[in-house]
Amino acid sequence: xxxxxxxxxxxxxxxxxxxxxxxxxxxxxxxxxxxxxxxxxxxxxxxxxxxxxxxxxxxxxxxxxxxxxxxxxxxxxxxxxxxxxxxxxxxxxxxxxxxxxxxxxxxxxxxxxxxxxxxxxxxxxxxxxxxxxxxxxxxxxxxxxxxxxxxxxxxxxxxxxxxxxxxxxxxxxxxxxxxxxxxxxxxxxxxxxxxxxxxxxxxxxxxxxxxxxxxxxxxxxxxxxxxxxxxxxxxxxxxxxxxxxxxxxxxxxxxxxxxxxxxxxxxxxxxxxxxxxxxxxxxxxxxxxxxxxxxxxxxxxxxxxxx
Numbered sequence: 001x002x003x004x005x006x007x008x009x010x011x012x013x014x015x016x017x018x019x020x021x022x023x024x025x026x027x028x029x030x031x032x033x034x035x036x037x038x039x040x041x042x043x044x045x046x047x048x049x050x051x052x053x054x055x056x057x058x059x060x061x062x063x064x065x066x067x068x069x070x071x072x073x074x075x076x077x078x079x080x081x082x083x084x085x086x087x088x089x090x091x092x093x094x095x096x097x098x099x100x101x102x103x104x105x106x107x108x109x110x111x112x113x114x115x116x117x118x119x120x121x122x123x124x125x126x127x128x129x130x131x132x133x134x135x136x137x138x139x140x141x142x143x144x145x146x147x148x149x150x151x152x153x154x155x156x157x158x159x160x161x162x163x164x165x166x167x168x169x170x171x172x173x174x175x176x177x178x179x180x181x182x183x184x185x186x187x188x189x190x191x192x193x194x195x196x197x198x199x200x201x202x203x204x205x206x207x208x209x210x211x212x213x214x215x216x217x218x219x220x221x222x223x224x225x226x227x228x229x230x231x232x233x234x235x236x237x238x239x240x241x242x243x244x245x246x247x248x249x250x251x252x253x254x255x256x257x258x259x260x261x262x263x264x265x266x267x268x269x270x271x272x273x274x275x276x277x278x279x280x281x282x283x284x285x286x287x288x289x290x291x292x293x294x295x296x297x298x299x300x301x302x303x304x305x306x307x
Contacts (some may be wrong), residue, residue, distance in 0.1 A: 001198055002041065006178050007207045008247065010037040012266045012274070013174075014211060034211050040171045042198045043105045046098070046180050047168070049186065050107045051116065051161075052151055053092055057121040059084040080133040083123075087143045091190040109170045115161065118181035119154050130154075147187060157179055206255075214243075215252045220253075221246040227306060228286050240275040241283055248287045252294060260291050260300070 014034045018025055025033075040292075059081040066076035092098060095188075123129050132146045155161045165172045186193055199207065214221070225245050229237070244267045251263040264287045270279035294300040 001184055001193065001200075002038070002203060004203070004206065005266060005269075006041075006175070006188055007199075007203060008210070008281065009174055009205060009208045009274075010034060010041075011214070012240070012247065012270065013037060014245055015214060015247075016240060018215075019239055019243070022285065030211055030215060031208055037171075038198055038204075038207075040169065041179065042101065042174050043107070043194060044165070044169045045172060045182055045198070046101045046105050046176055046195060047110050048155075048165075048179060048183050049092060049098065052155065052183075053089060054111060054113075055119055055123070055150060055154070056086055056089050056147070057084050058116055058196040061118075062120065076082045082124060082133045083129070083146065085138075086147065087138055087140065087176075088147050088187065088190065092187075095191045097191070097193060097195045104196075112164050114166055119158065119161065123150060123154055126153075139167050151183065151187065154160070167295075210247065210250065210255070213254050214246050217250055217254070217282060218246070224290055225251055225286060228289050238275050238279060241271060241279050244271050244275070244279075244283055245286050248283070249290060250286075252291060252300065264288060264291065 001251075011034065014030060014037060017033060018030055061078035061081065063081050066072060066079055069076055077092075128146065128149050132142060135142060139186075162172075162176075169175075182193075225242070248263050248267040251258050252260055255263075263286065267287060268280050268284045271283040291300075
């Protein structure tokens with residue numbers, strides 16, 4: 001579900017958080033911090049699906065509210081609630097893995113009910129919605145199309161909704177593209193995710209190994225990086241740049257399945273996105289030089305640091 005790029009981001013953020021702590025981390029604490037990073041991603045994913053389902057089910061709430069008016073009009077008594085019975089919606093609601101995650105993460109605590117109401121009222125005015133409720137049948141393509149329309153046009157591209165996510169989830173900026181893709185894939189096949197296991201065993205092992213390798217091989221990586229800094233004072237280099245370079249060197253030395261060029265490109269991109277304007281070029285230069293030295297000296301024999 002989660003790409004290696006996103007795993008690298010989580011490891012980078014964990015290392016940065018640990019670097020900001022004055023005292024040494026307790027045994028097991030780094031891995032726990034890393035796990036929390038992935039927990040936050042799952043919480044965001046579950047909540048976005050939850051908001052979508054609540055928006056669609058609001059049709060029933062609207063119908064009850066309007067029917068309970070002191071003097072309801074004919075229109076108040078004839079609110080169309082077809083959307084609340086959408087077949088795709090109920091496949092989601094009946095997905096046991098999703099409902100367990102929904103309860104475990106207490107996703108409802110993030111819910112902005114007023115925003116749900118506002119977006120529902122926007123929905124009912126759209127031609128797409130009017131066309132949907134005008135059809136008596138429940139064709140699978142129509143059921144899916146209205147769900148896609150709500151998610152793509154009223155939620156993920158809506159500034160009010162994305163601002164709400166930014167307020168509730170600190171990881172929104174980092175995870176938005178990935179989680180958006182995960183939601184869309186899930187809507188294509190509800191029930192296909194095991195929410196309690198957002199990372200495969202293989203990827204979780206990669207994440208833990210990368211974190212632990214960087215921490216345990218701190219002196220090894222610094223000994224390789226510092227000679228390349230020339231006129232740069234290591235103490236004045238951006239902390240994130242140093243972390244990214246150490247992660248890159250660890251991948252050179254200890255991760256057998258990752259080609260060095262992939263490593264370099266990944267950390268150039270992360271430096272550009274998360275550090276300073278010059279960081280991409282700087283990280284590229286250092287990692288490229290270290291890689292060339294390893295090849296020249298026949299020292300590029302990738303092997304797990306535990307061996």
